[in-house]
Amino acid sequence: MQLQQNISLLPYNTFGIDVRAEYFAAVEQLQDVDEISALPHPVHILGGGSNILLTAPVKGLVLHNRLKGKTLLQENDSHVWLQVQAGEVWHSLVLYAIDNGWGGLENLALIPGTVGASPIQNIGAYGAEARDTIEQVTFRHLSEKTMHTFSNADCGFGYRDSIFKGELKDKVFITSVVFKLSKHPVLNTGYGAIEQELERMGATDLSVKTIAQAVINIRSSKLPDPAVLGNAGSFFKNPTIPRVQYEKLLAAFPAMPHYSVSNELVKVPAAWLIEQCGWKGYRNGDAGVHKNQALVLVNYGAATGEELWRLSGEIVVSVKEKFNIEPEREVQVW
Ligand SMILES: Cc1cc2nc3c(=O)[nH]c(=O)nc-3n(C[C@H](O)[C@H](O)[C@H](O)COP(=O)(O)OP(=O)(O)OC[C@H]3O[C@@H](n4cnc5c(N)ncnc54)[C@H](O)[C@@H]3O)c2cc1C
Structure with a gap:
């Protein structure tokens, strides 16, 4: 493994933030993972850089995961x-x-990033989540220098959450994931937007391919392409609140959308909350909120991670003031 010094991370993050890593190395084979303990620390694992916000130069070593292969x-x-x-x-x-x-996997088409990051926040979209197909996750524990394989149940999957975002955060290098895929797919078209898109496409012969195409069409029309406009997808998670609180809020905001999580809990779309606070389309310098999607913070060119972080903080404060709900950041902050 070749160790490089003072490397710009600009090509390695979809927000397009230009900060430097003290040390940088590409992990191309499993043996490289065994060498990590002998390298500079702290160690930061980087996949596609599509769920991180770089707010300062990175001290220690950034390991770019390039482990390839399917079996x-x-x-x-x-x-x-x-x-x-x-x-x-x-x-x-x-x-x-x-x-x-x-x-x-068809409902999860076009989500950026690497396979190794998919269990970390249990990526999800259009009625599906990575946990629906993940059987096992194999990782190296960086300080214990041991390899482990977790079953789906061991991973503690939740909404945009897992043990890798909690107890094991920054402690492991995920090296591979086993997926159980169906030879007789049960198609999941329940998500409203998919049905509408399939109708628009005039799709009569439904298959995993047509579902994926519908998802690709919807995503391409709704989300900014990071190659054109720096972003990391949804910046915030959709908050889950007690039903009692939701009912009180509904009296004041009758148009407030929600999804039932259980008898006691309700999920509220963060995009709606943020939009109600007037942030949609906001821009300060090169840091902004996307004009069509209030959940997506964008870098118009030369925004710094710090500026985007500050903007996200202002959004949190205003949503808290108006709704007494504190949106949690989905993006990992380095
Ligand atoms: C336009 C756009 C749309 C998006 N849409 C969605 C969506 O619909 N649903 C969704 O869930 N997410 C979405 N995302 C977020 C992102 O694509 C996912 O979170 C993805 O899984 C991140 O993968 P990555 O390889 O880029 O991770 P990175 O950004 O490189 O890393 C994210 C975090 O995981 C850690 N990490 C990465 N790889 C490993 C590894 N091998 N071992 C240990 N730790 C690791 C990193 O240290 C970091 O903390 C979107 C992002 C963009 C830019």
């Missing part, structure tokens, strides 16, 4: 078990599954 571990009449190395691009995996007619 068909097992199959029966109904399923395949596919082991995927953590540095594979997520969307390429989705396309590979679709080409083979395997179901389970």
Whole structure:
């Protein structure tokens, strides 16, 4: 593994923030992972850089995960078990599954980033989550210098959450993930926008391919492309609040949308809360809130991570003041 010094992370994060890493190295094979303990610390693992905000020069070592490969571990009449190395691009995996007619990943098409990051926040979109197909996650514990394999249940998956964002945050390097995919896909078209898009496409022959195409069409029309406008997707999670609080708020804000989580809990779209506070389309210098999607903070060119961080703080304060709800950041801050 070749160690480089004072490397700009500009090409490695979708927000397009230009900060430097003290040390930088690409991890291309599993043996490289064994060498980590002998390298400068602290260690920061970087995948596609699509869920991070870089607010300051990074001290220590940034390891760029480039572990590649897919292995068909097992199959029966109904399923395949596919082991995927953590540095594979997520969307390429989705396309590979679709080409083979395997179901389970199609609703998660076009999410940026790497396979290794997919369990970390249990990526999700259009009625599906990574946890629906993840069987196992293999990782190296950086300080204990040991390899571990967790089952789906061990990963503590939740809404944009897992043990890798909690107890094991910054402590492990995920090296591979095993997915259980279906040879007889049950198509998930329940999400309103997908049904509408399938209708617009005039799709009569439903398959994993048509569902993925519908998702790709919707995402391309709604979300800014990081190659054109720096962003990290949804900056905030949708807050879950007690139903009692929601009912009180509903009296004051009758248009407030919600999704029922349980009898006691209700999820409120953060985009709606932020929009109600007047942030949609806001711009200060090069830091802003996307004009069509209030959940997405954007870098118009030369915004610093600090400026975007400050803007996110102002948004949190205003939502808290108006609704007494504190939106939690989904993006990891370095
Ligand atoms: C336009 C856009 C749309 C998006 N849409 C969605 C969406 O619909 N749903 C969704 O859930 N997310 C979405 N995201 C967020 C992002 O794509 C996901 O969170 C993705 O999984 C991040 O992958 P990454 O490889 O880029 O991770 P990075 O940004 O590189 O890393 C994210 C965090 O995970 C850690 N990490 C990464 N790889 C490893 C590893 N191998 N081992 C240990 N730690 C690791 C990093 O240290 C960091 O803390 C979107 C982002 C963008 C830019």
